[in-house]
Amino acid sequence: MSLNELCNCSRCGELFVYRYKDVCPRCLKKVEEDFEVCVRYLRNKENRQATINEMSEKTGVSVDQITEFIREKRLLIDQIPNLSFPCEGCGTMIRSGRLCESCTSDWKKELEEMETSEHDQESEKEKRAGGFYINQTKYKV
Incomplete structure (x- = not known):
């Protein structure tokens, strides 16, 4: 998405002019307020032993939003x-x-299996089609 395009907010669905985030200005303000609540919560040393669920419960900020703050x-x-x-x-x-x-x-194994399968299918196609390659140009027999 390029700058200054219209898009729908990923949180509330409202139409807005895209700047740099996929959320409208109102939702962005709410996200920033949630961030400040989380920071204030974690400034208290006793709260630094909290789990994400405890933090969410005490701050009112969703687990998904806290997770996003951590990932970012x-x-x-x-x-x-x-x-x-x-x-x-x-x-x-x-x-x-x-x-x-x-x-x-598990994902790596699945990808490797898919790559092997695709490679095997291509090799089989080449065998059935017959021919040979010179400088990546195929010649039929």
Whole structure:
């Protein structure tokens, strides 16, 4: 999407002129207010032991929004040991990225299998078609 195009807010659906975020100015203001609430909450040392669900409950900010702040690296969780968020694949709690190690490994295996399968299909097509290649030009027999 290019600058100054009309689009619908990803949060409320309102039509607005796109600038740099996919949310309208009103929702962006709400996001910034939520961020400030989270920062104030974490400034209190006792709250630094909270889980994401406890933080959401105490601040009124959704788990999804807190997760987004962490992924955007707006909330740094190095000093907050219990603050983690769910893996998008299986729901296991993680502290960075989008997928846990297990889901990442599963995705890699699936991709490798797909690549192998596609390579095998192309090889089979070449065998059936007959011919040979010289400088990436195919000649039929």
